[in-house]
Amino acid sequence: MKNLSHFILSLLLCISLFSCTQDEVGVQTEDAAQQMSARKPIAGNYIVSTSQDGYTLNITIDQSKTQAVSHLLLQVLDCSGNYVDGDNVISSSVPIKFTTGSGTGCAFNNSFSFIKFDNLDIYQNQGIFTLSITFNVPIQSGNILIKSATNCFPFPLNITPNCNTQGTGTETAYAYGGNYATCFRNIGFSRWGWTNGAYTEGDYTLDLYAGAGQCDLSKGTKVGTVTLSYHSGTAVVNYNVTAPYTLEETHLYVGNQMLYTGAVAPGLSPYSGSTSYTINNLSGSVYIIAHAVVGGF
Template sequence: MTTLSKKSGWYLLLTFFVSMLFYSCNNSNIEESPSQTPSNQRNGLAGAGDYDILTTTDGFTFTLEIDQDNAQDISHLVFQLMTCEGEYVTIDNFVSATVNGMDWDLTSTTGSGTDCTFDTGDFVKFDDFGFQGGVVTVEFTLDVQAASGTVLIKSGQGCYPFDFEGDCGDDEECVYVTESFEIFAGQTILVGELLVTNDEENLYITYSSTSDDQFAETHLYVGTLEGLPTNRRGTPVPGQFPYKTDHDPAVSSYTYTIPLADLPDCYIIAAHAAMTSDETAWSFGDEFEGTRRWGWYSSYCTQVCE
């Protein structure tokens, strides 16, 4: 009986030490196992939505350069835009769309498995991004002008909104009309036309021959009627006109460019020429008063684009 009891005691003691050793090994394995924390938290990406975004637009074409180096990679974008008339832009208003220069398919539904969307109104989704780091360039063109927009950037579990401005500037180009005045040599011979127009900065006056007769000299006055150079008898003196050119060789067309800043809103144009036929020529208009010499001047007002 005594011998059996001693053996049982040693057996129980040995079992206890083996159990403690097994428990210690298991605890060591648990402490050294990889963390189960989500990767964005494990890597310390506290600024997951810190995207640097540059936008440019003329109201029709929008370009967004999205730098995702300091944030999570983008999975998709959802755009909502308002027209200059206060209506939602729809997917039908998109003429083209690219991402990093590649044509991109668009959808007008959120899809399953995401709550990154707008509660009301139309929106357009750029789906299936797979660009890692770097700058993502999104460009799209509309057939209407947009006043403003919001893009939701979906990445990981986050949904980050970004507002941007559009442009409701006048999309119609200003059209400046060209006026034409006939040029007569020797009072009765039609030899060409004087073409007059302007833009926002300059007045353009072009002598243009429509015959075999060419311009050997051109003399031009633009200003008030009272400022027209004349002699004591009131006869215009083309040689004293402020804009003049000797053309050697003779030309069939010549344009003077005059800054509008030097002119009043309305003024006269007296265009004189010496032709290769040795005839004197004037552009047609109102006759000069107080002189027996023939000649004309025309009236013109600067066109303003409003």
């Protein structure tokens, strides 16, 4: 009897204070379920947009219709079809780390590097989230995994490729040292190219031009640089070719005369087959003829 009295008292309190009829309790439960359903992250609720200006990838995520983002995983391919890694990122507006493995419970192609934006502190902001990443290579495609509080969802990145059309042909290239350069045609040869010098000891950077017939720079393409570091009788020469071009062959002369054995044919050069050369036992001022065969034309 005592327990019955307590039950009746509790029921009266509930009705008078909270109006908790069975029907109203059901409505409240249904409303709560609908709210939870609206917040449940499902594929398509995140709106991902990207744009690319040069080598910069801008990503915007509209998270207003679902749970906030906690982690982002990015896996991106460059124009050669290679996965980018830590060496390819110049800057990012959000701290990143490079890793392999599933990470944060999301499935991924774990054999290759991916960019991980970890533990993003944006749960309080259910609106627009943006990030910007700048690479040192042009990007052609990629995928992003968005992790909310409970689920992961993959989206292909909408990237407009900024890849230069790269051919399979090659061009002859020579280092051009500006005021130090003398065109072969100006010293009695029909072949184009330059001998550069005379250089005293020091550090120098020469432009590497391909296809500059008759030594006309307007006809050529700058494809990289050649550096000369000459100190204490030793010259170190390095070839540097920029993407999308590739270095196929090199021929080098460094010495006290303008030409090697009076000839300009690359095949007669004393050094070949490398991108970096160290030449010892030099003295006085030196000349350099740096020839290359460059691919990508």
